[in-house]
Amino acid sequence: MRSWRVRRMLARALFLAAAAASLAAASPPVQATAETSGPQGRAPRASSQAPAGESAGESLLAQVVVIGVPGLTWSDVKASPELTALVGKSNAGSITVKTAGPHTCPIDGWLTLGAGTRAWGSVPDEPCGDLPALVDGKIQNWQTYVDRQAEHHTGAPIGRLGQAGHPICGFGPGAAIALARTDGTVANWRPTFEAAALGNCSDAIVDGGAMPIREGRAEARRKVAELVTQATAAGAWVVLAGISQEVEWAHQQPLVALQLPPDGEPRWLTSDSTRRPGLIQLTDLTATILRGRDAANVDPAGEETAGPLDGTAITVTGDAHTDPAAVIEDRLDTNERFEQPRPMLVAVSLTILAAELLALGWFLISRSRRSRSTFGFTLLTQGGFFVAVFLSTATVWWRWPSPGLSLYFVVLAISALFAVLAKLLLGRYAYVGIALAAYLILLVDGVLGTPLQFGSMFTDGPVIGGRFYGFGNSTFATLAVATLVVAGWAAQRLIDRSRVQAALAVLAIGGAAIVVDGRPGWGTDFGGIIALTPAVLLMAWLTWRGGISLRALIGIGAAGVLAVSAVAYLDYLRPEDQRSHFGTFVARLLDGDVNDVLIRKLEMAVQFFAGPAGWAMLAGVMLAMLATVLPDRVPSASYRAFFGSRPMVRPALLALSTCGLVGMLLNDAGVALPAIMTGFALPLLVAHLVASPTPATVSPESHLVQEH
Structure with missing residues (x-):
């Protein structure tokens, strides 16, 4: 009777763990903006710009004029006295x-x-060409751009703004493209800017002209400043923004975003789509123009024309800025923050790899105690690297002299420091300390809104325009390994006392990671919880029962699907401008607009196999997974003995393989996700084996006793 009750209690616990992420989704997400100067999801309005007959603070917003300038950088602002003067009276970003x-x-x-969503207009591997002309009221070759969206599965509803049910005026060639209807025709358009014509427009888009690469750039900057001054004098709420990064393959850096006049003191631009002070994205401009309009997705005839917007309306946040020069230097420093991590990621990785190969060679030749210890230290340093990539952002290295070199040495130093501390404190179980550090740091970072992710080596910068908040694929891979290793260690400490307690420990440690990784506003990682949930449930089941049946395996899979579906649906129930990736996916699914999304993700996953590197990653990942399923076939006596030395080794390694396999099959990162997991887990495992010449057979209670 008691055994039946225990089994029922464990079954309920497994189900509750599967539902943990959905319970977390019931509360609203953390907002990045401490305060906004307008209603949620709407652009702030300047009280001085309130139309006649309205008082400041009412919901009707002032006229918005977006001045788009392809290639406008913060270096241009620094070089222009006129643009620098505008910074002092603008919300900036x-x-x-x-x-x-x-x-x-x-x-x-x-x-x-x-379109309000990311569109595809140019031809890959070709320089940027001239904009298409407007001929007889229609964009020339418009159908080519319509077909290009279908060809690349963008799902971009080009023509959305042109179909809006309120008059938006356009000035200049670029504005004609932005305001073209779905058939390519254009209305309310003038070839050059005329401030007097703004009185007949609800909002307006102005093409400020592309910035020349060399000659004429200073004159172009003066023209842009003059356009902003004219539009502001006409009583508009003006947004000056870079529209494109590449003009004849120009150098990439974050582009300018200014909004004026501010409502009160100048502060930092942001939006709910980025949740980062001082950063907006291009699609936020569309959302700002369509702010609070009932006709955002409906044409004048009342027919639906498009799905959800990718962006949200611009707001402001943070402390006031009073020094234009300081704002400009902050933006230029930010460029260093996002330009350096990727090249330094390669440099640091190659440095650690070279150290490992040299230490391995020494060990194979000498077999001395010192060479063994050195090789183990380099492996632990690689494990520490997966912590250092995040902690390095806390040092604000981009403000140091020689930011690239500063980042290089900071990451190496933190990696080595974690290796030293783990070795000194835990001996041959140092891998547990590194995994535990990664687990706790990422959980805390997720709850705080992921401040350590932004600008780290594992996160795309704003030029790439990847993930602005939450956990990306590389971060999830790190968290998954740390979670399963820590859960396996904790269960090993408890399993001799009670398999029930050990399984509950796995559920508690894994459940916390699932909640933080999946909760909208924290990790907000749709693909992550798809992979981590079944891995945690599988480990808990193997811990409890020691084996698994096909029926139980199907049940675990169903529980994982239930958890992910619940999170996504609850997020979908939020207001549209508060949804994360989860809710947006459900909205597209219900609208029948999900095929393009899935195809794009599949294309991203398979693109790794365009060269030999992807196939090499796949081979390495498959060998690592096979080693967890067929340990007797591994040509290493030390590994085979280790695999059977403790009850929790097999469940932990199988859970790691499950997480990596599911992530590879269902995540847009494809084979890169389990490859990153292997890059973190394998050095920790080998370091433990190297530190243990004979496989450990001690009891779990002495698991942390250092052996020499």
């Missing part, structure tokens, strides 16, 4: 102009602005 294609030419930027 940078804008990411990532579109659907590999490069953002002016045509990509203007099409994306008109």
Whole structure:
């Protein structure tokens, strides 16, 4: 009777763990903006700009004029006294102009602005061409751009702004593209800017002209400043923004975003789509123009024309800024923050790899105690690297001299420091300390809104326009390994006392990671909980029962699907401007607009196999997974003995393989996700084996006793 009750209690616990993420989704997400100067999801309005007959604070907003300038950088602002003067009376920030294609030419930027979602306009591997002309009231070759969206499965509804049910005026060639209707025709358009014509427009888009690469750039900057001054004098709420990153393959850096006049003191631009002070994205401009309009997705005839917007309306946050020069230097420093991590990631990784190979060679030749210890230290340093990539952002290295070199040495130093501390404190079980550090740091970072992710080596910067908040694929891979290793260690400490307690420990440790990884506003990682939930449930079941049947395996899979579905649906129930990736996916699914999303993700997953590196990763990942399923076939006596030395080794390794396999099959990162997991887990495992010449057979109670 008692055995039946225990089994029922464990079954309930497994079900509750599967539902943990959905319970977390019931509360609202953390908002990045401490305060906004307008209603939630709407652009702030300047009280001085309230139309006649309205008092400040009412919901009707002032006229918005977006002045788009392809290629306008913060270096341009620094070089222009006129633009520098504008910074002092503007809400300021940078804008990411990532579109659907590999490069953002002016045509990509203007099409994306008109669609409100990332569009594809340029031809890959070709320089940016001229904008198409307006001939007889229609964009020339418009059907080419419509077909290009279908060809690349962007799902971008180009023509959205042109179909809006209120008069938006356009000035200049780029504005014609942004305001073209779905058939390519354009209305309310003038070839050049006329401030007097703004009186007949609800809102307006102005093409400020692409910034020349060399000659004429200073004159272009003066023209832009003059346009902003004219539009502001006409009583508009003006947003000056870079529209495209590439003009004849120009150098990439975050582009300019200014909004004036501010409502009160100048502060930092942000939006709910980025949740980062000082950063907006291109599609936020579309959402700002369509702010609070009932006709955002409906044409004048009342027919639906498009799905959800990718962006949200611009708001402001943070402390007031009073020094234009300080704002400009902050933005230029931010450029270093996002430009350096990727090249330094390669440099640090190659340095650690070289150290490992040299230490391995020494060990194989000498077999001395010192060479063994050195080799183990280099392996632990690689494990510490997966902690250092996040902690390095806390040092604010981009403000140091020689930011690239500073980042290089900071990451190496933190990696080595964790290896030293773990070795000194835990001996041959140092791997547990590194995994525990990664687990706790990422959980705390997730709850705080992921401040350590932004600008780290594992996160795309605003030029790439990847993930602005939450956990990306590399971060999830780190968290997954840390979670399963820590859960396996904790269960090993308890399993001799009670398999029930050990399984509950796995559920508690894994459940906390699932909640933080999946909760909207924290990790907000849709693909992550799809992979981690079944891995945690599998480990808990194997811990409890020691084996698993096909029926139980199907039940675990169903529980994982239930948890993910519950999170996504509860997020979908939020207001549209508060949804994360989960709710947006459900909205597209219900609208029948999900095919393009799935195809794009599949294309991203398979692109790794375009070269030998992807196939090499796949081979390595499959060998690692096979080693967990067929340990007797591994040509290492030390590994085979280790696999059977403790009850929790097999469940932990199988859970790691399950997480990696599911992530590879269902995540847009494809084979890269389990490859990153292997890059973290394998050095920790080998370091433990190297530190243990004979497999450990001690009891779990002495698991942390250092052996020499």
